[in-house]
Amino acid sequence: MSTLRCYACDREAQSPLVRCVCGEPLWFDIESRAVNWPDASSSDLWGYADLLPTAAPRGLAATVGGTSLFRTERLDEYAGCHVWLKDETINPTGSFKDRGSAVGVAWASSRSYGTVGTVSHGNMAISVAAMAASVGLDALVLVPADVPEERLVHAAHYGPTLLRVEGNYGQLYTDSLALGEEHGAVMLNSDVPLRTAGAKTIAYEICRHGRVSPDAIVLPVSSGGHASAIWKGCRELQAAGLLDRIPRLLLIQAAGCGPIAAADRDGRETVSPVEPAETIAYSIANADPPSGTRALTAARETGGTVISVPDDEIREALDRLGTRTGMSVEPASATALAGLRSLARSGRIDPEDEVVLVMTGTGMRDAAGATPDVPVVHRSELGKWMDEAL
Ligand SMILES: *Cc1c(COP(=O)(O)O)cnc(C)c1O
Ligand SMILES: [Zn+2]
Numbered sequence: 001m002s003t004l005r006c007y008a009c010d011r012e013a014q015s016p017l018v019r020c021v022c023g024e025p026l027w028f029d030i031e032s033r034a035v036n037w038p039d040a041s042s043s044d045l046w047g048y049a050d051l052l053p054t055a056a057p058r059g060l061a062a063t064v065g066g067t068s069l070f071r072t073e074r075l076d077e078y079a080g081c082h083v084w085l086k087d088e089t090i091n092p093t094g095s096f097k098d099r100g101s102a103v104g105v106a107w108a109s110s111r112s113y114g115t116v117g118t119v120s121h122g123n124m125a126i127s128v129a130a131m132a133a134s135v136g137l138d139a140l141v142l143v144p145a146d147v148p149e150e151r152l153v154h155a156a157h158y159g160p161t162l163l164r165v166e167g168n169y170g171q172l173y174t175d176s177l178a179l180g181e182e183h184g185a186v187m188l189n190s191d192v193p194l195r196t197a198g199a200k201t202i203a204y205e206i207c208r209h210g211r212v213s214p215d216a217i218v219l220p221v222s223s224g225g226h227a228s229a230i231w232k233g234c235r236e237l238q239a240a241g242l243l244d245r246i247p248r249l250l251l252i253q254a255a256g257c258g259p260i261a262a263a264d265r266d267g268r269e270t271v272s273p274v275e276p277a278e279t280i281a282y283s284i285a286n287a288d289p290p291s292g293t294r295a296l297t298a299a300r301e302t303g304g305t306v307i308s309v310p311d312d313e314i315r316e317a318l319d320r321l322g323t324r325t326g327m328s329v330e331p332a333s334a335t336a337l338a339g340l341r342s343l344a345r346s347g348r349i350d351p352e353d354e355v356v357l358v359m360t361g362t363g364m365r366d367a368a369g370a371t372p373d374v375p376v377v378h379r380s381e382l383g384k385w386m387d388e389a390l
Helices: 045-051 059-063 073-079 097-110 123-135 149-156 172-183 193-199 201-208 225-239 259-265 292-301 311-325 331-345 379-389
Strands: 003-006 026-029 069-071 082-087 115-119 138-144 161-166 185-187 216-220 248-254 305-309 354-359 376-378
Touching: 026 193, 045 097, 045 201, 059 097, 059 123, 073 082, 073 311, 073 331, 082 201, 097 115, 097 123, 097 185, 097 193, 115 123, 115 172, 123 138, 123 149, 149 161, 161 379, 172 185, 172 379, 193 201, 193 225, 201 225, 216 225, 216 331, 225 248, 225 292, 248 259, 248 292, 248 331, 259 292, 259 305, 292 305, 305 331, 311 331, 331 354, 376 379
Parallel strands: 082 354, 115 138, 115 185, 138 161, 161 376, 216 248, 216 354, 248 305
Antiparallel strands: 003 026, 069 082
């Protein structure tokens, strides 16, 4: 059985729908003797169901994970080391977010909830809406009031309730967790324990492979949920004696919005919000990351670092991924390659290092379907709205 615990103060908690009383995010702890490699026949993340807080669902959510990991020599010179790619773009909705969403909807439906939700207008919105549809749950997707409706076409395809929320959108992360608990909706926000549990299977899959024992894993970071999950997965494997040493976690942000990189550079213990500027890496532009401090801790504890890279370097890396690997990823994912190149050039990566880059999201979304018509509510009225609607 798994226990909810805070990485920062070690307190145990009961509900996976809230944060620790100290303010930091929780995650599910498992008993390390429970960790064993599943048999090779399972090719999705549910092969690791014994290490997850819920059993496998049916339908599309049961097929998430088991993505490919491959060596790509044609990037070595550009990146400055031996490059491996973990291709999360082949998940059902094209990003690693499906892992957390699948675990989230499985947990929610096994406990007879009727609604899951999220605060997102990007990959997480799409993923939660699709995974909810796959198990027959309703999805509530809270988007900023000013988001152009054509940006919601992909999420709308899966039939969620889309709601434009006025007022401070950043604050909605916290509000929605509390309101969701109160109104019986499981909010699958960026770094909640159910999402972290799903995404930690990326670390299992990388280390399981056996063909590579990475010196470092590189990922683009925004809320810090993904980075926390990779760290968690590696820690569990190490505690179980299945991994000798945890790879350095190299976390990359866009220069336009790099609160975690700024905290690392300034030697601070905690991450504070920044004023965001424009970046082409729109999926990693969280100016007030809810797991920022946990991600910073992950980088430091593993001997890694957090840096930020400018948009022109992200654009160049995006081009190299297309022309030298055949991959179509979104700018956020290319940020990892740009960051790796920068670290290698400054001598912080050795040319002989084996490095895994997580390709977090696809570049192949084309516009489809009709532009949805989305109602508007003020943040302060959201509880009232939920009373009537849920
Ligand atoms: C969500 C997302 C990220 C960032 O993950 P966090 O858990 O928020 O740090 C990176 N890349 C893509 C494509 C994403 O959708
Ligand atoms: Zn705590």
